[in-house]
Amino acid sequence: xxxxxxxxxxxxxxxxxxxTLSCEQNxxxxxxxxxxxxxxxxxxxxxxxxxxxDFQKGDIAEGYSVSxxxxxxxxxxxxxxxxxxTAFYLCASSRDRAGVAGGxxxxxxxxxxxxx
Amino acid sequence: AQSVTQLxxxxxxxxxxxxxxxxxxxxxxxxxxxxxxxxxxxGLQLLxxxxxxxxxxxxxxxxxAEFNKSQTSFHLRKPSVHISDTAEYFCAVSAMNRGKSxxxxxxxxxxxx
Numbered sequence: 001x002x003x004x005x006x007x008x009x010x011x012x013x014x015x016x017x018x019x020t021l022s023c024e025q026n027x028x029x030x031x032x033x034x035x036x037x038x039x040x041x042x043x044x045x046x047x048x049x050x051x052x053x054d055f056q057k058g059d060i061a062e063g064y065s066v067s068x069x070x071x072x073x074x075x076x077x078x079x080x081x082x083x084x085x086t087a088f089y090l091c092a093s094s095r096d097r098a099g100v101a102g103g104x105x106x107x108x109x110x111x112x113x114x115x116x
Numbered sequence: 117a118q119s120v121t122q123l124x125x126x127x128x129x130x131x132x133x134x135x136x137x138x139x140x141x142x143x144x145x146x147x148x149x150x151x152x153x154x155x156x157x158x159g160l161q162l163l164x165x166x167x168x169x170x171x172x173x174x175x176x177x178x179x180x181a182e183f184n185k186s187q188t189s190f191h192l193r194k195p196s197v198h199i200s201d202t203a204e205y206f207c208a209v210s211a212m213n214r215g216k217s218x219x220x221x222x223x224x225x226x227x228x229x
Contacts, residue, residue, distance in 0.1 A: 004159075033216070040125075042206065042221035043160075090159055103148050103210035105217060107159030 002027045004108035006091050011113045013078070013085070021076045021111045023091035030095060032074035033105065036060060037088040046089075049074055078113065086115045118143035118209050122220035130228050131199055137192040137223045139207035149190040150208040150217065151181055160206060166190065177201070202227045 004025045013019045025032065031050045035043040045058030049068040063082025068074055074093075078085045089112075092105040123138040141147065148167050152160040164175025171183040181192045190207060204224050210217040 006159075031216075043219045045216075048216060088157075092160075103212075103217060104150055104162050104165055105160075105208075107152075107161070109159045110157070112157070 004091060004093055004106055006089075006108035006111050008111060009109065011111055013113060013115050015115055016080045018077055018079050019113065021078070021089055021091075021113070023074045023076065023108060025072055025074075025093045025106075025108075027093055027106060028071070029093035029106070030071070031093060032068070033092045033094075034058075034064070034066065034074070034076045035090040035092065037090060037110075043090065046076065085113055088112050118145075118147060118211060118218050120207050120209050120218050120220040122205075122207050122223050124223050125221065126224045126226070128226045128228060129197055132196050134195050135193065135197050135201075135225065137205050137207075137225065139190045139192065139220060141188050141190065141207070141209045143188075143209060143211065146212045147209045148212060149181075149183060150210070151175065151179070151190070151192050152206045152208060152219075153177075154204040154206065154222075156203075163192070163205070197225070197227045199227050199229060201225060 007022045033048040034046040044060050046064050047066040049055035052071050065077045090110050091108040094105045119142050121140045129135045150165045151163040153163050154160045163179050164173045166173045166183045174180045179194050204222045206222050207220040208217040
């Protein structure tokens with residue numbers, strides 16, 4: 001079955017530690033995205049990538065880093081510079097060529113990060 | 117630049133009643149419009165999308181939405197809701213030829229027995 005997987009589902013981190021959230025897709029999509037979701041708020045874009053080896057900052061990139069070395073993988077690192085990292089993190093992908101697929105995004109199940 | 121406003125943060129409704137979740141957008145270019153649903157502790161799923169053609173779009177689970185270009189709205193409706201429709205609903209817009217979307221803040225739909 002095609003889809004997006006995120007791991008782990010729950011992640012606990014001590015203050016001052018970096019952690020990496022995994023996101024893998026087998027949909028052959030060009031574009032991938034990372035969002036942060038806080039209670040009562042919508043989705044805020046952290047980073048996105050429209051092609052391998054290229055990515056752009058979203059609205060709240062400070063304290064986060066990404067890489068896109070393979071088409072199917074887009075890991076997110078939450079660094080110690082992120083002041084309030086406790087949140088629900090969602091990864092998504094899309095074909096990117098909106099004229100073909102209409103730009104809809106396919107989401108993974110999410111990772112809930114808690115800083116202890 | 118584009119933006120999305122979901123006019124109601126919470127909508128309580130009784131089971132089998134009709135419901136409308138309101139979404140307005142702004143954009144300087146032509147757009148695609150989407151509604152997504154999120155159940156607790158899960159990712160988002162696409163309910164329906166408007167790309168072109170008929171302004172009335174039908175989606176999964178009995179939901180439908182109407183695109184109104186003059187009012188820049190894309191309201192979501194269901195004639196009779198079920199307890200299982202209780203979830204968070206997000207409206208989103210993306211400019212044509214770009215996959216990046218802008219999401220609204222979400223509307224929490226609570227269906228009461």
